[in-house]
Amino acid sequence: MTQAAAIKKPQTATLDALYALIQEDLKRVDALILSRVKTEIPLIHQIASHIIASGGKRIRPALTLISSQLCGYHGQRQIPLAAAVEFIHTATLLHDDVVDESKVRRGLATANEIFGNKASILVGDFLLSQAFQFMVGDGSLKVLKILSDAAAVISKGEVMQLMTEGQPETTIENYLQVISSKTAVLFAAACELGAVIADQENAANNLREFGIYIGIAFQLIDDALDYAADQAKLGKTVGDDFREGKITLPVILAYNAGDQQEKAFWQRTLGERMQEADDLEEAQFLMQHHDTIGQTVAMAERYCRKAAQCLSAFSSSPARDAMLDIADFCASRAY
Amino acid sequence: MTQAAAIKKPQTATLDALYALIQEDLKRVDALILSRVKTEIPLIHQIASHIIASGGKRIRPALTLISSQLCGYHGQRQIPLAAAVEFIHTATLLHDDVVDESKVRRGLATANEIFGNKASILVGDFLLSQAFQFMVGDGSLKVLKILSDAAAVISKGEVMQLMTEGQPETTIENYLQVISSKTAVLFAAACELGAVIADQENAANNLREFGIYIGIAFQLIDDALDYAADQAKLGKTVGDDFREGKITLPVILAYNAGDQQEKAFWQRTLGERMQEADDLEEAQFLMQHHDTIGQTVAMAERYCRKAAQCLSAFSSSPARDAMLDIADFCASRAY
Numbered sequence: 001m002t003q004a005a006a007i008k009k010p011q012t013a014t015l016d017a018l019y020a021l022i023q024e025d026l027k028r029v030d031a032l033i034l035s036r037v038k039t040e041i042p043l044i045h046q047i048a049s050h051i052i053a054s055g056g057k058r059i060r061p062a063l064t065l066i067s068s069q070l071c072g073y074h075g076q077r078q079i080p081l082a083a084a085v086e087f088i089h090t091a092t093l094l095h096d097d098v099v100d101e102s103k104v105r106r107g108l109a110t111a112n113e114i115f116g117n118k119a120s121i122l123v124g125d126f127l128l129s130q131a132f133q134f135m136v137g138d139g140s141l142k143v144l145k146i147l148s149d150a151a152a153v154i155s156k157g158e159v160m161q162l163m164t165e166g167q168p169e170t171t172i173e174n175y176l177q178v179i180s181s182k183t184a185v186l187f188a189a190a191c192e193l194g195a196v197i198a199d200q201e202n203a204a205n206n207l208r209e210f211g212i213y214i215g216i217a218f219q220l221i222d223d224a225l226d227y228a229a230d231q232a233k234l235g236k237t238v239g240d241d242f243r244e245g246k247i248t249l250p251v252i253l254a255y256n257a258g259d260q261q262e263k264a265f266w267q268r269t270l271g272e273r274m275q276e277a278d279d280l281e282e283a284q285f286l287m288q289h290h291d292t293i294g295q296t297v298a299m300a301e302r303y304c305r306k307a308a309q310c311l312s313a314f315s316s317s318p319a320r321d322a323m324l325d326i327a328d329f330c331a332s333r334a335y
Numbered sequence: 336m337t338q339a340a341a342i343k344k345p346q347t348a349t350l351d352a353l354y355a356l357i358q359e360d361l362k363r364v365d366a367l368i369l370s371r372v373k374t375e376i377p378l379i380h381q382i383a384s385h386i387i388a389s390g391g392k393r394i395r396p397a398l399t400l401i402s403s404q405l406c407g408y409h410g411q412r413q414i415p416l417a418a419a420v421e422f423i424h425t426a427t428l429l430h431d432d433v434v435d436e437s438k439v440r441r442g443l444a445t446a447n448e449i450f451g452n453k454a455s456i457l458v459g460d461f462l463l464s465q466a467f468q469f470m471v472g473d474g475s476l477k478v479l480k481i482l483s484d485a486a487a488v489i490s491k492g493e494v495m496q497l498m499t500e501g502q503p504e505t506t507i508e509n510y511l512q513v514i515s516s517k518t519a520v521l522f523a524a525a526c527e528l529g530a531v532i533a534d535q536e537n538a539a540n541n542l543r544e545f546g547i548y549i550g551i552a553f554q555l556i557d558d559a560l561d562y563a564a565d566q567a568k569l570g571k572t573v574g575d576d577f578r579e580g581k582i583t584l585p586v587i588l589a590y591n592a593g594d595q596q597e598k599a600f601w602q603r604t605l606g607e608r609m610q611e612a613d614d615l616e617e618a619q620f621l622m623q624h625h626d627t628i629g630q631t632v633a634m635a636e637r638y639c640r641k642a643a644q645c646l647s648a649f650s651s652s653p654a655r656d657a658m659l660d661i662a663d664f665c666a667s668r669a670y
Contacts (some may be wrong), residue, residue: 041494095460099453118434121456122493125430125463129487132467136479144471144479152464159376159455 015057015329018322022065029061029082036083036130047123051090054108059218060190061086061193061327067194067207070319078195080134081143085190088151092158092186094124099162100244104237142196149271150189157181166245166273168255168266176216176250179223182191184215206310210323213307217330220300223248227284228293245270249299253292254283262286297331304331350392352663353657357400362418364396371418371465382446382458386425389443390633394526394553396421398661402529402542405654412532414477415469420525422466423486427521429459434497435579439572477531485524486668501580501608503590510587511551514558519550535600541645545658548642552665555635558583562619563628574615580605584634588627589618597621630665639666 006143019026037048068078096102097110098117104110113119128151135144153180161178164170188211195204225243227250241248247270255266265286269279289292307327354361372383396417403413431437431447433452447455463486470479495645496513499505523546530539560578562585576583582605590601600621606613622628642662649655 039491041491043498044491044494095456100455117452118497120431121434121496122490124483126487126490126494128463129483129490132479132483133487136476136483139476141471141474141476144467148464148467148471152461152468155457155461155464156374156376156379158377159454159461162453162457163376163378237354315367 001312014047015062015322018062018066018316018325021069021322022062022316024119025065025079025082026058026062028079029058029065029086032079033086036087037127037225043115043119044123044126047094047115047119047155048090048127050108050114051093051105051111052086054105058086058087058331059326063187063190063211063323064193066319066322067191068197069194070207070314070317071195071198071200071203073194073198074181075197077138078194080137081147081193081197083129084134084138084147085186085193086126087134088147089186091127091131092154092182093325094120094127096158098124099158100246102237102240104277117204140196143193146189146192147252153181153185157183157185161246163291164247166271167247168251168263168270170247170252172252175247175249179216183219183222184212184235187211187215187218203314206313210307210310210327213303213310214327216331217300217303217307217327220249220296220303221331224250224293224300225295227287231287241278242269242280242283244274245273249296250287251283252290254286254290257290257292258262258286301330304328338437339634344422350397350660352426352653352656353401353582353660356357356404356653356657357397357589360414360417361393361397363414364393364400364421367548368415368421371422372462378450378454379458379461381427382450382454383462385427385443386428386440386446389440393421393662394664395424395521398522398525398546398658399528401654401657401661402526403532404529404532405542405649405658406533406535406538407596408529408533410532414475415472416482417525419466419469419473419482419625420521420528422462422469423482423489424521426459426462426466427489427517429455429462431493433459434493435575435581437572437575438644471544475531478528481524481527481531485520488516492518492520496581499582501600501606502582503586503605505582507587510582510584512668514551514554516556518546518554522546522550522553533564538649541648545642545645547660548645551666552635552638552642552662554592555584555631555638556666559585559628559631559635562622577604577615577618578610580608585622585627586618588630589621589625592625592627593621626634635666639663 018101033052034049036054038045063242064082064085065078093105094111097105098112098120101112102110111123113248130146131151138144157178157180160174161182164178188208191207191211192204195201195207219315223241226238226248229238240246251266255263258266265282269275304327307330308324311320311323326333367607368387369384372387373380399417400413428440432440433447433455436447437445438448446458460610466482470482473479485486492513492515495509496517499509499513510596523543526546527539527540530536530542558576561573561583564573586601586605590598600617604610604618642665644660646655646658
């Protein structure tokens with residue numbers, strides 16, 4: 001992958017310290033998740049296990065767990081709430097993969113590929129309903145509001161993204177609104193929950209903002225990797241976004257910087273979805289030429305620095321260090 | 336339609352008295368729904384308006400409105416809760432139509448047919464999230480529990496139904512569990528809400544049971560109509576269930592009553608989905624021969640009588656009469 005080599009490679013952050021801090025909690029979250037998907041209906045169990053057990057990093061539930069530690073919380077509410085966050089995320093993944101007609105995720109065949117679109121849609125609905133049951137079980141209206149608002153914004157973001165499909169003239173502002181909504185808002189909610197259950201109102205705002213910034217960074221890198229990743233390492237098909245006509249920052253920057261002929265290339269391949277064999281390679285060449293992957297990674301790094309600033313109000317602690325690691329990770333993962 | 340003529344036609348119940356009682360409330364529910372789908376995202380507005388405005392009878396929100404009247408409630412909480420019920424229903428319809436690959440609903444092209452599967456899945460998710468926002472806005476954990484439990488059971492029911500697809504040997508018990516879950520539970524929740532906001536604990540159980548029974552009756556008739564309806568009047572394609580291999584009571588009864596040759600017919604057409612031009616007509620003939628549409632309608636009528644008994648604890652009132660009309664309607668509509 002020449003593109004992968006072209007990315008300035010920051011030192012990859014490690015999440016080892018984070019996982020050491022939340023190890024026990026994360027085990028309990030996993031056990032709770034598993035107990036909920038082990039219904040009397042085998043298909044739910046199969047699909048949910050397939051996607052949940054397929055080696056995700058549990059970043060979102062980890063954020064709830066570590067945020068609650070950062071805020072000095074010592075109860076048990078973080079467990080079902082972290083599970084709720086993961087269920088909302090997993091439901092979104094299942095529906096996304098149907099919408100995107102994805103065939104591979106994290107190196108494995110997607111659920112829609114194995115079990116069919118129907119089952120993926122319905123089990124996604126089931127997981128979302130389980131998330132709400134966890135929230136209702138928690139019993140706090142504040143928590144319910146945070147997560148139901150997040151679910152509403154996520155679904156709006158997904159629709160907005162669908163509407164930008166095939167439009168390389170989409171503005172950067174519009175793109176940032178899409179990724180803030182579809183991705184960053186759940187990171188933000190996951191972080192905010194830790195403060196809310198610890199009754200730390202002031203911390204809640206800082207942590208929410210932290211979550212937004214790392215969520216944006218996370219998605220920016222995701223979108224860069226779709227053109228530049230080492231497929232074997234990433235476990236996702238390079239060029240998916242291109243084939244789907246999805247408009248991401250590397251494309252927008254290349255379109256804006258391109259001459260008439262290049263603009264026509266992007267309109268043909270993404271707007272009209274008339275793609276030929278070498279077009280992905282040509283797209284990668286244009287991105288390299290205009291350094292749009294580099295610019296995307298640089299923007300992710302800026303968001304991560306903003307995220308780190310949100311933690312300056314907290315005194316130094318292992319939990320704070322672990323959250324700074326997450327911020328670094330979000331701008332450096334997987335390549 | 337010879338089949339349609341073959342059904343014993345009960346006197347069609349009218350819902351005029353019901354609508355007269357809830358007219359003002361229903362207008363406010365519609366206005367609230369409309370205000371929520373008029374987002375800054377045109378696609379959400381288009382799809383939601385398409386499905387919500389396409390002439391449904393608003394039976395489910397009507398149940399919440401009339402139940403709250405029956406229980407002597409005089410506040411305003413029934414409005415957003417009825418809207419939440421309708422949103423849950425509408426979200427389910429959108430996802431159902433994608434899952435079933437339906438082309439026509441209520442005489443109009445389905446949203447997935449016009450706007451595509453992607454948009455239908457995502458807008459369905461949006462509507463579900465709006466339902467939860469209404470529930471959170473209401474602020475009662477009891478209400479939240481009723482509706483989030485309902486959403487969970489509905490999604491389980493949908494998955495269970497998917498698992499019976501193509502299996503005419505499905506038991507009647509299994510079928511009843513599917514339709515109780517996917518359909519009747521929302522009817523039950525809609526009714527129960529009216530009692531809960533009126534703080535009538537005892538009434539809640541009766542109304543919940545009433546809802547379950549009329550919901551089962553409603554779905555039984557729906558499943559009968561799919562083989563026996565006057566397509567122009569029903570506004571739905573006759574034979575959809577057959578083409579999809581969906582297993583409903585008219586099929587189960589015909590399969591159970593059939594000889595080896597007939598069983599082989601059902602296995603070929605629904606199990607293996609190897610269907611030829613005249614097969615739907617043959618299926619209708621076998622149902623007529625074994626009177627399975629008649630038996631299905633008769634079962635619906637029995638459930639409606641059970642429903643009516645649930646209202647015997649309430650003293651006579653226009654609201655109670657209107658609910659009895661709904662029960663009649665559920666066993667007699669549309670043909």
